[in-house]
Amino acid sequence: MPINKTGAAALRPVLDEQFASEQQAHSHMLEAMGRLAGSVAHDFNNVLTAIIGFSELLLLELPSDSESRRDALQIKTAADRASLLTKQLLAFSRRQIMCPILVDLNALIVDAEPLLRRAVDSRVHIRTVLEVPLPDVYADPSQLEQVLLNLVVNAGDAMPDGGVVTIETGVVTAGESYTARVEGMPPGQYICVSVSDTGQGMDCEMRNRIFEPYFTTKASGVGLGLSTVYGVVRQSDGHVWLNSERGVGTTFKVFLPAATRSTITASPCVALPDGGTETILIVEDETAVRDVARTMLQRRGYTVLVAADGEQAVRASAQFADRIDLLLTDVVLPHTNGRVVAEQVRAARPDISVLYMSGYSADTVLSQGFVAEGVQLLEKPFTESTLLSRVRKLLDARAAAPIHES
Ligand SMILES: Nc1ncnc2c1ncn2[C@@H]1O[C@H](COP(=O)(O)OP(=O)(O)OP(=O)(O)O)[C@@H](O)[C@H]1O
Numbered sequence: 001m002p003i004n005k006t007g008a009a010a011l012r013p014v015l016d017e018q019f020a021s022e023q024q025a026h027s028h029m030l031e032a033m034g035r036l037a038g039s040v041a042h043d044f045n046n047v048l049t050a051i052i053g054f055s056e057l058l059l060l061e062l063p064s065d066s067e068s069r070r071d072a073l074q075i076k077t078a079a080d081r082a083s084l085l086t087k088q089l090l091a092f093s094r095r096q097i098m099c100p101i102l103v104d105l106n107a108l109i110v111d112a113e114p115l116l117r118r119a120v121d122s123r124v125h126i127r128t129v130l131e132v133p134l135p136d137v138y139a140d141p142s143q144l145e146q147v148l149l150n151l152v153v154n155a156g157d158a159m160p161d162g163g164v165v166t167i168e169t170g171v172v173t174a175g176e177s178y179t180a181r182v183e184g185m186p187p188g189q190y191i192c193v194s195v196s197d198t199g200q201g202m203d204c205e206m207r208n209r210i211f212e213p214y215f216t217t218k219a220s221g222v223g224l225g226l227s228t229v230y231g232v233v234r235q236s237d238g239h240v241w242l243n244s245e246r247g248v249g250t251t252f253k254v255f256l257p258a259a260t261r262s263t264i265t266a267s268p269c270v271a272l273p274d275g276g277t278e279t280i281l282i283v284e285d286e287t288a289v290r291d292v293a294r295t296m297l298q299r300r301g302y303t304v305l306v307a308a309d310g311e312q313a314v315r316a317s318a319q320f321a322d323r324i325d326l327l328l329t330d331v332v333l334p335h336t337n338g339r340v341v342a343e344q345v346r347a348a349r350p351d352i353s354v355l356y357m358s359g360y361s362a363d364t365v366l367s368q369g370f371v372a373e374g375v376q377l378l379e380k381p382f383t384e385s386t387l388l389s390r391v392r393k394l395l396d397a398r399a400a401a402p403i404h405e406s
């Protein structure tokens with residue numbers, strides 16, 4: 001059960017001079033490492049997107065009993081693993097896609113507790129001491145959960161015979177005298193989340209290296225846990241502090257700026273194009289492509305209806321009582337094509353926008369007469385960002401110049 005600390009019993013940041021200088025020197029090295037890791041991961045990710053996308057297309061084409069299908073599946077599985085690694089490197093280099101919202105850290109911790117308990121040995125107990133009330137922070141909640149998980153798992157690992165991990169929240173007002181000694185930390189109100197253990201602790205040499213990607217002292221460790229913590233916290237305009245002594249234990253403190261109106265407007269979710277609340281009807285006979293598009297759109301707030309062929313599309317359109325803003329249809333469909341489906345849906349909904357998608361090039365579908373010149377065509381395989389931006393653009397264009405029935 002969490003122990004609620006009421007009142008403004010502020011956690012006073014104890015800035016140990018020794019740690020301060022250690023960390024300051026290392027922040028420069030970590031920045032340089034982050035830039036390198038980020039560039040590599042970014043370029044590598046583009047290559048992986050192609051490998052994954054095309055192996056998915058291969059899998060769609062190959063019959064289920066084909067020998068080559070197993071090979072294609074292996075390619076896809078290996079590429080997915082590689083993609084996870086690049087994601088961790090991108091996290092370290094602060095180039096992750098962030099979707100920040102206002103987050104109540106106390107609630108996040110309480111919700112994550114079952115997950116955290118499952119992640120550590122049963123002899124490790126998790127204790128929470130949560131200050132109430134606690135201002136929100138503006139950050140990506142799933143990434144904050146990852147930060148918490150990485151810190152708690154490490155704390156558990158440091159106490160192989162069991163012990164207590166304490167997660168504590170508090171409000172800290174960091175004044176000039178404090179922040180002047182911490183690079184890139186403006187004065188202001190911060191929420192501090194600390195994760196403490198009474199485990200083996202670290203000496204100076206180790207403390208200097210723990211945020212480096214791939215630094216690990218564990219036989220089965222990868223060494224990306226703390227570099228992810230560092231990247232996520234820095235990308236959220238926060239700071240990580242560490243107190244650790246060999247044989248005494250370790251405390252990590254994560255400082256995140258308390259959200260204000262200006263932080264919210266200053267850092268919108270920039271990495272992915274905007275989502276929306278409109279309704280989109282997807283017509284696609286390939287289940288995998290349909291599911292991917294649906295997931296991408298739903299995750300960004302859209303209401304999505306799906307149909308596997310023309311008949312289902314017309315039925316879905318007839319049965320849906322509200323407005324449907326966009327039809328996203330495959331060009332080549334069983335027994336029909338996207339243009340016919342669009343005409344049928346448009347008969348009842350004349351102002352619906354249409355975005356065609358096709359695995360063939362624009363030239364091919366145009367020359368075969370499947371679609372007319374000037375229509376909007378999205379080529380498969382598409383990335384999440386391309387799909388979202390094409391959809392948003394079309395919807396915005398329509399809002400700017402609504403199509404009226406003549
Ligand atoms: N609470 C802690 N107490 C003692 N040592 C720690 C603590 N947290 C981290 N470390 C040290 O820092 C190293 C790096 O931690 P990090 O989480 O980055 O990688 P890891 O735990 O070894 O592997 P993984 O990638 O699986 O997380 C650890 O191997 C460990 O030596």
Ligand SMILES: [Mg+2]
Nearest residue numbers: 150154225226
């Ligand atoms: Mg770890």
